[in-house]
Amino acid sequence: MPDDSLLEARNLVKHYPGVQAVAGLSFRVQRGQCFGLLGPNGAGKTTTLEMLEGILAPTSGAVLFDGQPLDPSYRERTGIQFQATALQDFQTVGESLAMFASLYHRRADRDELIELCHLSDILTRDTRKLSGGQRQRLLLAIALVNDPDLVFLDEPTTGLDPQSRRNFWGLIETVRRRGKTIVLTTHYMEEAERLCDQIIIIDQGQLIAEGQPQTLVREQFPRAIIRLPETAWPGATPLPSAALVRNGEIEIPTAEVPPMLDALDRAGATLTALRVETPNLEDLFLKLTGHRLRN
Numbered sequence: 545m546p547d548d549s550l551l552e553a554r555n556l557v558k559h560y561p562g563v564q565a566v567a568g569l570s571f572r573v574q575r576g577q578c579f580g581l582l583g584p585n586g587a588g589k590t591t592t593l594e595m596l597e598g599i600l601a602p603t604s605g606a607v608l609f610d611g612q613p614l615d616p617s618y619r620e621r622t623g624i625q626f627q628a629t630a631l632q633d634f635q636t637v638g639e640s641l642a643m644f645a646s647l648y649h650r651r652a653d654r655d656e657l658i659e660l661c662h663l664s665d666i667l668t669r670d671t672r673k674l675s676g677g678q679r680q681r682l683l684l685a686i687a688l689v690n691d692p693d694l695v696f697l698d699e700p701t702t703g704l705d706p707q708s709r710r711n712f713w714g715l716i717e718t719v720r721r722r723g724k725t726i727v728l729t730t731h732y733m734e735e736a737e738r739l740c741d742q743i744i745i746i747d748q749g750q751l752i753a754e755g756q757p758q759t760l761v762r763e764q765f766p767r768a769i770i771r772l773p774e775t776a777w778p779g780a781t782p783l784p785s786a787a788l789v790r791n792g793e794i795e796i797p798t799a800e801v802p803p804m805l806d807a808l809d810r811a812g813a814t815l816t817a818l819r820v821e822t823p824n825l826e827d828l829f830l831k832l833t834g835h836r837l838r839n
């Protein structure tokens with residue numbers, strides 16, 4: 545892939561007293577990409593994101609934007625949807641947007657932003673009276689208020705119900721189609737799989753995988769995973785060589801499903817509760833980190 549990076553992390557390190565939160569991370573975010581930063585709790589995602597955002601100074605290493613070290617203009621060209629943003633009390637959605645817009649020289653077209661983030665019906669609503677999905681849409685609009693080139697979304701759908709989450713994914717896709725570069729953290733593998741062109745997985749402050757979600761999964765797994773309850777296996781018979789036992793289930797990765805099903809049948813396994821699944825990012829994440837993401 546030719547390099548057209550907008551953002552680069554160059555050997556980023558962050559120490560806190562007694563903790564090495566980030567232990568030398570290097571990666572590039574290409575222009576126009578939705579880039580996912582994934583990792584288990586405590587992996588160093590927030591610390592990395594804050595260094596990329598220019599909020600936290602690295603102990604060593606550098607962040608480059610458009611090939612240059614960060615300078616005061618960075619703030620004008622980036623937008624951040626924080627996990628928790630305090631909104632001013634006694635303000636409507638419209639007033640809140642206007643207040644944030646006043647902090648920047650660069651401005652997005654207000655009407656377009658309201659339409660994009662589906663805010664027209666709630667413009668006069670007090671920001672304390674918003675549903676979770678409405679609040680996240682306002683916070684996204686605030687992140688876009690200065691028409692940034694680069695947008696950071698820190699766990700934007702955490703706490704939303706499945707319907708609102710899917711609606712929000714549609715919004716993120718629209719933002720990306722409009723040419724914005726997006727850096728996203730999420731605990732939902734389905735979200736990363738759907739939205740991200742490129743991901744990195746970090747653990748203990750180090751990069752453990754980097755690539756396109758589908759490619760990474762294909763590299764690490766055969767075509768299918770057969771799962772059946774542990775109790776479905778006849779006790780005395782040895783398991784197939786690639787099988788893993790996890791959480792009361794037997795997992796058998798296989799490239800050829802029908803012959804494996806025959807073999808399981810011949811071995812005397814009970815196949816009634818068997819499932820054949822296509823490996824996904826969640827499987828990859830578990831394999832690489834040994835942790836299950838909270839959801």
Ligand code: ATP
Nearest residue numbers: 560561563565583584585586587588589590591592
């Ligand atoms: P989560 O998914 O739980 O939010 P994370 O991947 O974002 O985790 P970080 O918050 O970046 O992880 O934390 C990485 C490590 O650095 C953890 O061990 C954490 O306890 C530690 N850490 C983070 N911030 C500080 C701080 N201000 N002072 C000391 N240690 C910190």
